[in-house]
Amino acid sequence: MGRFILRRMLFVVPSLLGLLVLTFVMLRVLPNDPSAALAGENATPAQIAAVRTAYGFDQPIWKQFAVYLKQVVHADLGTSIVTGRPVVADIALRLPATIELTFCALLFASAMGIPIGTLAAVWHNSVFDHAMRIVTVGGLAIAAFWFAIILQLVFSMSLDWLPLRGRISVGMPEPAPVTRLLLVDSLLAGRLGVFRDALLHLVMPALTLSLGGLASIARFTRAGVLDTLQKDFVGYAEAAGYRRSRIIWVYVLRNSVVAATTQIGLLFGALISSAVAVESIFDWPGIGSYAVKAILTSDYKAILAVTLVVGVIYAIVNIVVDIVHALLDPRVAESL
Amino acid sequence: MTLDPPPAVLEVEELSLAIDTDEGRAGILDRASVKLAAGSIHGVVGESGCGKSTLLKAILGVLPKRSRILGGDIRLGQRSLLGLSPEAMQREVRGRAIGFIPQDPFQALNPVFRVDTQLMEPLAAHGFRPDDGLAPEDGGSMRGHLVSLLKAVQLPDAEQALRRYPHQFSGGQRQRLLIAAALACAPRIVLADEPTTALDVTTQLQILKLLHNLARQRRLSMIFVTHDFGVVAQLCDEVTVMYAGQTVESGPVRDVLDSPRHPYTRLLLACHPARQGELAGIPGSVPSALQPPSGCRFHPRCPQARLQCGAAPPSRVQVGAGREVACVLYGGAAE
Numbered sequence: 001m002g003r004f005i006l007r008r009m010l011f012v013v014p015s016l017l018g019l020l021v022l023t024f025v026m027l028r029v030l031p032n033d034p035s036a037a038l039a040g041e042n043a044t045p046a047q048i049a050a051v052r053t054a055y056g057f058d059q060p061i062w063k064q065f066a067v068y069l070k071q072v073v074h075a076d077l078g079t080s081i082v083t084g085r086p087v088v089a090d091i092a093l094r095l096p097a098t099i100e101l102t103f104c105a106l107l108f109a110s111a112m113g114i115p116i117g118t119l120a121a122v123w124h125n126s127v128f129d130h131a132m133r134i135v136t137v138g139g140l141a142i143a144a145f146w147f148a149i150i151l152q153l154v155f156s157m158s159l160d161w162l163p164l165r166g167r168i169s170v171g172m173p174e175p176a177p178v179t180r181l182l183l184v185d186s187l188l189a190g191r192l193g194v195f196r197d198a199l200l201h202l203v204m205p206a207l208t209l210s211l212g213g214l215a216s217i218a219r220f221t222r223a224g225v226l227d228t229l230q231k232d233f234v235g236y237a238e239a240a241g242y243r244r245s246r247i248i249w250v251y252v253l254r255n256s257v258v259a260a261t262t263q264i265g266l267l268f269g270a271l272i273s274s275a276v277a278v279e280s281i282f283d284w285p286g287i288g289s290y291a292v293k294a295i296l297t298s299d300y301k302a303i304l305a306v307t308l309v310v311g312v313i314y315a316i317v318n319i320v321v322d323i324v325h326a327l328l329d330p331r332v333a334e335s336l
Numbered sequence: 337m338t339l340d341p342p343p344a345v346l347e348v349e350e351l352s353l354a355i356d357t358d359e360g361r362a363g364i365l366d367r368a369s370v371k372l373a374a375g376s377i378h379g380v381v382g383e384s385g386c387g388k389s390t391l392l393k394a395i396l397g398v399l400p401k402r403s404r405i406l407g408g409d410i411r412l413g414q415r416s417l418l419g420l421s422p423e424a425m426q427r428e429v430r431g432r433a434i435g436f437i438p439q440d441p442f443q444a445l446n447p448v449f450r451v452d453t454q455l456m457e458p459l460a461a462h463g464f465r466p467d468d469g470l471a472p473e474d475g476g477s478m479r480g481h482l483v484s485l486l487k488a489v490q491l492p493d494a495e496q497a498l499r500r501y502p503h504q505f506s507g508g509q510r511q512r513l514l515i516a517a518a519l520a521c522a523p524r525i526v527l528a529d530e531p532t533t534a535l536d537v538t539t540q541l542q543i544l545k546l547l548h549n550l551a552r553q554r555r556l557s558m559i560f561v562t563h564d565f566g567v568v569a570q571l572c573d574e575v576t577v578m579y580a581g582q583t584v585e586s587g588p589v590r591d592v593l594d595s596p597r598h599p600y601t602r603l604l605l606a607c608h609p610a611r612q613g614e615l616a617g618i619p620g621s622v623p624s625a626l627q628p629p630s631g632c633r634f635h636p637r638c639p640q641a642r643l644q645c646g647a648a649p650p651s652r653v654q655v656g657a658g659r660e661v662a663c664v665l666y667g668g669a670a671e
C-alpha cells in the first residue's frame with residue numbers, strides 16, 4: 001500500500017507543474033495591468049513604471065516564472081495588495097473554512113444522494129425514479145443561487161432559526177485553533193456552545209453547496225446500481241437465498257460505490273469551485289470569497305496562490321480517491 | 337412396470353412459462369416436466385437456449401421480471417411452490433431446502449467481499465443453528481461450520497481461504513467454494529446449472545467426482561443441468577432431455593443411452609458416438625422462443641416428422657419402467 005501511495009503521488013507532479021505554468025501565463029496575459037492596480041488609482045505613469053520595476057513585471061516572462069517557482073518552493077507566494085499580509089498566511093487562515101464547508105456539503109450530498117439513487121435504481125421506471133430524474137436533471141445545480149436566497153428569506157429573515165451569514169456569531173470567542181476547523185476545534189476544547197453556533201452557521205451554506213453534488217451523486221449512484229443489478233453475482237445471491245435487503249444495501253451498493261468513488265472525488269473539486277459563489281452569498285470567510293475579492297481587485301499574488309492551492313487540493317483529493325478505491329476493491333491495489 | 341416409482345422430492349409438472357419481451361411474448365417453457373426422485377442425480381440435457389436455466393430459476397422463484405407462469409405446477413414434496421410469497425421462497429426454499437450451484441464460478445462471487453462474508457450470508461439469512469447437526473465436528477460456531485464445509489469440498493488451507501477474496505482463487509477452487517455455499521444450510525436438494533462448463537477438462541472431472549461423492553455421502557437429490565450427454569453418462573442416475581422448452585424424453589440414464597426413443601435424443605447421441613462433447617451437428621438450429629413451431633417443437637428438424645406433428649403437441653407416454661417420451665411415434669397422439 002505504501003508503494004501504491006508513493007506512485008500515485010509521483011503521478012501528480014507533472015500536472016502540478018503544468019498548473020503552475022498555466023496559471024502564470026494566463027495571469028500575465030490578463031488585460032488588467034497589475035502594476036497599475038498596485039500603484040493605486042491616482043498613480044502617474046511614472047509611479048506605475050516604478051512599481052513595474054520593483055515587482056519585476058518588466059523582466060522577461062521566463063525569468064519571472066523562475067523567480068515564481070523558487071518562491072513557490074519556499075512557500076513564499078508574496079504579499080496581498082489588498083490585505084497587506086503574506087497570501088500564504090491569508091490562505092492558511094481561510095482554507096479550513098472552505099474545507100469544512102465543502103466537506104460537510106459532500107457528506108450531506110452523499111448521505112442523501114446515495115440512498116435516493118439506490119432506491120431510484122431498485123424501483124427502476126417507477127414514479128419515484130422518474131421524479132428523481134426530473135428533479136436532478138432539472139437543474140438543482142442551476143437553482144442553487146435562488147435556493148440560497150429562499151433559505152435566507154425563510155430560515156433567517158422570517159423564522160430567525162438560522163444565522164444569515166458568517167461562520168460564527170460576532171462576539172462568540174473562537175476556540176483555540178488546532179485544526180482551524182471550527183466544528184473540530186470547539187469539540188476538542190469541549191465548547192459545545194461554540195460547536196452549536198458554528199453548526200447553525202454551516203447549515204444553509206452547506207445545504208446550498210450540496211445541492212449540485214446531491215443531484216450528481218444520486219444520478220451516478222442510480223446508474224451504478226442499475227449496472228450492478230445486472231451482474232451475475234446478484235442473480236447468484238438471490239438464487240442462493242441471501243436476504244433481499246442485504247443484497248441491495250450491502251452487496252450491490254458496495255460495488256456501485258466502488259465505481260462511484262472517482263466521481264465523488266471529482267465532485268469534491270467541483271464543489272470547491274462552486275464554493276466561490278456560495279461563500280460570497282453567505283459571507284463565508286473561506287478561500288472562495290477571498291478569490292472573488294482578489295479577482296475584483298486584480299490581486300495578482302492572491303489569485304495565483306488560490307489557484308495553486310485549489311490545484312493542490314484537487315491533486316490530494318485524487319490521491320485520496322485512489323487510496324479509497326484500493327481499500328474498497330482489493331483488485332485495484334494488487335494491479336499496481 | 338409393477339414397481340412403484342420412488343417418491344419424488346421435487347416435481348415440475350407440465351410447467352408452461354412465457355417472458356414478455358419488447359418483441360412480444362416468448363414461450364420459454366412448454367409443459368416441461370421433471371421428476372426428481374429422492375437420492376438420485378437427475379440430468380437435464382439439451383442444447384443451449386432450450387430453457388434449462390429458466391427451469392431452475394422457476395423452481396427457485398427467481399424468474400426475470402416480466403415472466404408469467406401460464407400453467408402447470410412445481411411441488412416440493414407435497415407443497416406447491418408457485419403459491420408461496422417471495423419472502424417465503426427466500427426464507428424456506430432458496431439456500432435452505434434447495435441449494436444452488438451456478439454455471440460461471442468466475443462471475444458468481446462478488447469481487448469486493450471476502451469469501452467468509454459471502455459464505456456466511458445464506459447461513460445468516462436462514463438462522464444458523466448449531467443444533468442442526470450441520471457441523472458435528474466443530475464447536476458449533478458459524479466459522480467452524482464453514483471450515484468443515486471447505487474441508488468437505490477439499491479446499492486446502494480452509495481457515496486462510498475464508499479470509500481471501502474470490503479473485504485469489506482458480507476457477508476450480510471457486511466452484512468448490514460455491515459448492516460449499518450451496519451445502520451450507522444442509523439442503524436435501526441441490527440444483528446445479530452447468531457447474532463445470534466454464535472449467536477446463538481436468539478440473540471438470542475433479543468437480544464432477546466431488547459432486548458425485550458429496551451427493552452420495554449426504555444423500556442429496558440433485559438436478560444437474562448440462563448440454564453434455566457425456567457428463568450425464570458419467571454422473572447421473574436419470575435424465576430428462578429438453579428441446580426448445582419441451583421435455584421430450586426421460587428415464588434411467590442407462591436405458592435412455594442404450595435405447596433412445598425420441599428422434600431428438602437419438603440425433604443427439606448419434607452426433608457423438610463417444611458420448612462426449614457438445615451437442616452440435618444436428619441440421620438446423622433451436623427455434624426462437626418468440627415464434628416456436630406449433631405442435632412438437634422439433635418437427636421442422638425431425639427426420640421422421642409426419643403431418644400431424646405440427647398440428648398439436650404430443651403428450652407424454654410411458655415406454656418402459658420409469659421411461660416417458662413425448663412423440664407421436666410412440667402413440668403420443670396429438671391431444
Ligand SMILES: Nc1ncnc2c1ncn2[C@@H]1O[C@H](COP(=O)(O)OP(=O)(O)O)[C@@H](O)[C@H]1O
Binds near residue numbers: 357384391400625
Ligand atoms: N430474461 C429473458 N428475457 C427474454 N428471453 C429470455 C430471458 N432469459 C432467457 N430467455 C430466453 O429463454 C430461452 C431459454 O434460455 P435459458 O433458460 O437460459 O436456456 P439454457 O439454460 O438451456 O441455455 C432462450 O431462448 C433465451 O433467449
Ligand code: SF4
Binds near residue numbers: 599633638642662663
Ligand atoms: S412428434 Fe413428430 S416431429 Fe416430434 S419428434 Fe416425434 S416424430 Fe418427430
Ligand SMILES: [Mg+2]
Binds near residue numbers: 388390
Ligand atoms: Mg443455461
